Amino acid sequence: MTPEVFFDQLENHLSKELPLVVYRKPMKSGLRALLQNTDTLYEVKNFKESGFVFAPFDSQSRKVLIQSSEMLELASYSPKKFEPEEYLDIDLKNVGNKDHHLRLVQNAVSSIKQGHLKKVVLSRILKGQATMKPLSLFQRLLALYSNAFCYLFYHPKVGLWLGATPEILLQVKNNRLTTMSLAGTKPYVNGQEPEWGEKEILEQKYVTEYIEEALKNEISELNSGSLESARSGKLWHLRTKISGNIENQNLEGVLEKLHPTPAVCGLPKLESKAFILENEGYDRQFYTGYLGELNMKQEKMRSSRRANQENQVYRSINRFTELFVNLRCMQLVKDQALIYVGGGITAGSDPENEWDETVLKSKTMSSIL
Template sequence: MNIFLKIEETLQKQLPFVAYRKPNTSVLKGRFQKNNNLITLKNYSESGFIFAPFDSSEKAIIISEEQSDFYQEEITLNNIFIDDTTYPADSSSEENHTQLVEKGVQAINNKLFKKVVLSRKEKIEVSDFNLIQTFQKLLCNYPTAFVYVWYHPKVGLWLGATPETLVSIQNNQFTTMSLAGTQVYKGTTNVTWQTKEIEEQLFVTDYISERLSSVSSKITTSEIETIKAGKLLHLRTILSGKLKTNTAALIKTLHPTPAVCGLPLEASKQFILENENYHRGFYTGFLGELNINTNESNLFVNLRCMQIVDHIVYIYVGGGITQDSNAIKEWQETVAKTTTMKKVL
C-alpha cells in the first residue's frame, strides 16, 4: 500500500504511526502500530521509533518494532506548490520574547551561565489543514532535513523538518554534530558570520567534545562549515568517535545539547523551565530509529516542528542567547525560523 494512503487510513482508525524520510534520500519509511497502546521507553534497549521530550525527566514514547508494521517506498515529489500566504507574528509574542531574551542576557551577565536557548510557541488558526499535503510540502521543500509526521491518539499529532542530527550509531561507532548560529539564506553559503555566532558554535562544539570524552574514545572533530537548511544557514561541526559504553549512556550524555538548552547544562535548563512560561513537550527533544537491525540508531533533534490540535497549529521556535545577544534581533531570528513551517500550511 502507498504510505500516504496508509497514513490516512491509520489516522482515521486513530492508531499510532510515524512516517519519515532521512536527509538527502528519496526513501519514505513508515511504522504503523497495530494497537493504540502508549508504549514508553524503559532503558534504550528496545527497537523501533522513539519520540522523546526535551525534559529527560519525562517519558519517551516508542512505536515498537514488535507491535507495528513497517513500510518503505521510493518517492518522487516534484514542484509541490508552496502557498505565499503570510501569517504575521503576534505582537504580544514579540514583547514577551524580547523581555525573556533580556532576562537571559542579564542572567549571563550575572554569571549564572554562558549561554541559554530560549524559545516560544506560536499559535496559528488554520481552517482547512490537510495533513498529507502539508507533509508532502515538507518532504519536497526540505530535502536535506529529517522530515516526519508522528501521531499517537493519546499524545497528539506532530510534523517537522529538522536539520540537526543528535547521533548516528552503528555497532560501536557514532557520529554527532554541533549546530549553532543562524542567518537567512540569500543565494549563497559563502557568508560572513558575526563573532556572536562563531563563539556560540565553539561553545557547543567544545561542550559536546568534553561530554563525549567520558563515553567514547578517538574523538575526531571536523572544520566548521556553513550549511543550508531550507531558507536558513547554520554553522555545523561534525564529531565522531568510538563508543566505550552503551547506547543509553551516549544518548543521555548528548541530550539535551547546548544547541537546544545552554551552557552549563543544568543551570541553563533550570532557567528555561522557570522562565519560558510554556511547556516545550517534544520540541527540542529527539526522535528517530532506535536499535534498528539490532545495532543501528539514527536520532535527530526535534527542531522546525509543529503540533496540530484540531484546527490550530502550534509552531515552536527558539534561538541561542549569549552575552552579545540583541533582543530585537533574536526576535527577528525566531520569525525567520517560523517561515519553514508557515510556508507549508
Template structure:
C-alpha cells in the same frame, strides 16, 4: 507498493485513530512508515528496545515508543511526492514581541551575572489552519526540505507532530558514534557571500567543545571535522562533525543522557540553562527540542561482496543501528491550529531585537508548507 497505496494506507491509519510515524531521513529519497496495530501507549526510559522513539525536551517525562514488533512497516522510493492540491504558502502573525524580548533580556542579564554562558529561549506561535490534514502537510514538507529529517508522528493519547529538522543528535552503527555540532543562524540569500560573526563562531564552538567533553567518558578516538556552512530551507547554519567509538561498557542511554539536551537547544551549563528555561519560558515545550528516530534496528551486511559465493554470503554481520534527530523546525497540530515552536541561542553579546527577528525568520520555514 505504489506511492498512492502507501499514502492511502497511512490516511486510513490516521482515520482509525491509530499511532503511526511517516518519515524520510536526509541521506536518501526513501520514505518509511510505521503503523502500530493498536492504540496502546508504549514508553521507554532505558532505550534497550527496538522501534521508533519520540522523546521530550525534559527526560524526566517518558519517551514514547512505537515498538518494531507491534508495527507494520512500509517503504517507498520518492524524489518528489505528487500533490493533488494547489496551495499558496501562508504568512504567520508573530505576536508576543514584547514578552519574548523581555525573556531574552532576562537571559542576557543572567549570563552577564555569570550564572550561564548560553541559554536557548523559545516561544510558541499559533496559526489557524484551513487544511489541517497532516499527510498533506507532510508531503509538502518532503518536497520542500530535502536536507532534513522530515516526519509526521501521531499517537491518539499524545498528539500530532510534524517537522523538518536539519539536526542529527547522534547516530550509532554498531559501536561507531557520529554526532554533529550545529549553531548560528542566518537567512539564505542566493548569490550573496556568506559571512559569520565572531559571536556565531563562538556559539558554535561552545556546542562543539561541550559535545566532545560530554562523550569523552563514554567514547574513544574522538575526531572533530572543520567547521562548514550548511543550508536548511531558507536558513544557513554552522556545522561540525564529531566521530568516535563507544566504549564497550557504555550504554545507549548513557550517551543520550550525556548529549541531550545539547547547548544548541538548551544552553550551557546544561542543568543551569535547563532550569532557567523550565522556570522562565512560561509554556511547556513538550516534544519541541526533544529527539526522535530509529532505535536499535538490526541491519544485516554480508561480509562477502561476490554474489556467486553463496556459502560465504550466509555469514552476514548483524549490527544494531540507532539514529536520533533533534526535534527542531516543528509544529504540533491541535484543534484546527498549528502550534509552531521557534527559538534561538542567547549569549552575552546577543541583541534582544535581533533574537526576536531570528524567531520570526524561523516561522517562515513552517509557513512555507501551511496554506
C-alpha cells in the same frame, strides 16, 4: 507498493486514531512508516528497546516509543513540486506577546553578564491555520526540505507533530558514533555563504566544546571535523561534525550526557535548563527533544566464497540508531498549527534581533501551511 497505496494505508491508520510515524532521512528518497496496531503508549526505559523513539525536551518526562506492528516502505518517492513563495506571508499569530519575549531575552543577557550562565536557548510558539490534511502537509515538507529529516508522528495519547530538522543528535552504526554541533543562524540569500560574526562563532563553539567534553569518556578516537556553513531551507547554520567509536553500546549513558545540548538548552546545562523551565512561560513538550530510529534491525545478505568451498550466502543482522533533534517542528491541534521556534542567547545578543531570528525560523514550517 505505489505512493497512492502507501499514503492510503497511512490515511486509513490515522482515521482509526492509531499510532504511526512516517519519515524520510536527509538526502534520501525512500520513505518508511511504522504502524502500531493498538493505542498502547510504550515508553523507552533503558534504550535497549527497538522502534521509533519520540522524546521530550525535559528528560524527566516520558519518552514515547512506537513499536512497529507493521513497517511500510516506499523505495523511492518524488513529491509533487511545491512553490512556497506565494505562501510565505502566511498570517501567524504570536502566542504570548512580543514584549514578554524581549524581556525574557534581556533577562537572560543580564544573567549571562552577571556570570550565572554562559548561554541559554529561549523559544516561543506561533500559531497558524492548517487547511490541509496532515499527510498533505507532510508531502509539502518532503518537497521543500531534501536535506532535512522530515517526519509526521501521531499517537492518540500524545498528539500529532510534523517537522523538518537539520540537526543530528546521534547516529550509531557498527560501533561508529556520529553527532554534530549546530548553532548560529543567518538568512539564506542568493546562495551566498554568510559572513559569520563573533556572536555566532562563540555560541557554536560552546556547543562543540560541550559535546567533546560529554563524549570524551564514552567514545574512543573522538574526532571533530572543520567548522562549516550548513544550509537548512532558507537559513544557514554553523556546523562541526563529530565522530568516534562507541565500544560498549551504552546508548543510555551517552544520551544522558548529550541531551539537551547547548544547541537547544544552554550552558551550564542544569542552570540553563532551570532558567528555561522557570522563565520561558510555556511547556516545550517535544520541541527540542529528539526522535528517530532506535536499535532498528538491518539485514544484510553477504556472500563468501572460499577455496574448495561452496559459495555461501548468509544473513547478518546489524542494529543501528539514528536520532535527530526535534527542531523546525509544529504540533497540529485540530486545524491549529503551533510552530515552535527558539534561538541561542549569549552576552552579545540583541533582543530585537533574537525576535527576528525566531520569525525567520518559523517560516520553515509556515511555508507548508
